[in-house]
Amino acid sequence: MTTPPDSRPADADAPVETLYQGRWLSLRKRGRWEYVERNNPGGAAIVIAVTPDDRVLFVEQYRVAIQSRTIEMPAGLVGDLAGQEDEGILLAAQRELEEETGWRCSRVALLHQGPSSAGMSTEMIAYVRAFDLVKVGAGGGDASENIVVHEVPRKEAGAWLFARAAEGYSIDPKLFAGLWLLEHGGR
Numbered sequence: 001m002t003t004p005p006d007s008r009p010a011d012a013d014a015p016v017e018t019l020y021q022g023r024w025l026s027l028r029k030r031g032r033w034e035y036v037e038r039n040n041p042g043g044a045a046i047v048i049a050v051t052p053d054d055r056v057l058f059v060e061q062y063r064v065a066i067q068s069r070t071i072e073m074p075a076g077l078v079g080d081l082a083g084q085e086d087e088g089i090l091l092a093a094q095r096e097l098e099e100e101t102g103w104r105c106s107r108v109a110l111l112h113q114g115p116s117s118a119g120m121s122t123e124m125i126a127y128v129r130a131f132d133l134v135k136v137g138a139g140g141g142d143a144s145e146n147i148v149v150h151e152v153p154r155k156e157a158g159a160w161l162f163a164r165a166a167e168g169y170s171i172d173p174k175l176f177a178g179l180w181l182l183e184h185g186g187r
Contacts, residue, residue, distance in 0.1 A: 009033075024077075036121045042078025043124035045093040048178045048185075049074060049103060050109070051133050055151040056182070057101050058161075059139075060169070062146070068170040070149070071161060073178050074100040078126075089113075093128035101149045102139030105130035111185040116174075125174070127181050154182070 011031020019027040019034070026037045034171045038044075049057040052132035063070050076096035077086045087095075098104045108161040152160045157179055165171045 009074070010106075015086060034177050036123070038077075038093035038121070038123045040077050040079050042087065042089065042092065043113075044075060044077050044116070045089050045096060045126050045128050046072075046174060046178060047061060047074040047093045047097045047108075047119075047128050047130050048182050049097055049101065049105065049130040049133060050154060050182065051103065051135075051151055056154050056156045056157045056179070057097075057103060058150040058152060058157075058175070059141075060148040060150060061141070066170055069168075070170045071164050071175065072172045073175055075125075076100070078083060090128060092128075093130065097130050098136065098139075100147050101142050102135060103130075103133045104136045106160055111181050116162035123133075127185070129181070129185060131141045 007030065009067070011033070017029045020031055021027075021039070024039055026039055028035055028037050040142060047057075050088050051057065056128035057074060058071050060071050061066070074097050076092060076099075078089050078092040089110060093108050094105060108131065109129045111127040111129050113124060115121070116123045116125045139147065139149045150160075161171050161175060
């Protein structure tokens with residue numbers, strides 16, 4: 001693919017200005033463009049996990065930013081724990097899977113990585129497939145979380161998600177990409 005030389009906005013190389021910096025996010029401005037930057041350079045991992053009896057794992061939690069309960073795949077920030085800032089994507093995916101769902105996997109594979117919202121954020125997300133799951137705990141997240149785990153038959157996952165949306169849950173659209181990768185992502 002060849003990109004025309006004039007395809008970059010005139011202010012794409014303007015100096016970056018920090019409008020606000022918090023613990024996890026910073027609001028930046030470059031020229032006329034405002035965007036959010038994750039303060040952890042590792043991004044986030046989304047875990048595609050299927051139990052031995054062919055059930056897809058989803059997590060439910062209240063998200064303050066949108067004032068709604070959501071259904072998501074197990075996920076979390078990479079390198080967000082003190083002393084583990086150099087944690088890799090695959091290790092973070094395994095850690096988050098067990099913490100949120102109570103399931104441990106023996107191996108993981110990176111399926112795809114890209115921007116979560118290229119027009120709004122620098123955050124990169126990675127879809128990671130978990131294999132050979134074993135139930136080791138209740139899940140539910142860490143002390144700051146109140147996660148409900150759902151184990152949904154793989155063949156019913158799409159319909160189950162739409163039914164939850166009809167009940168008023170916010171369904172993360174990335175779930176449908178995750179389900180597609182589950183069926184077509186290889187590895």
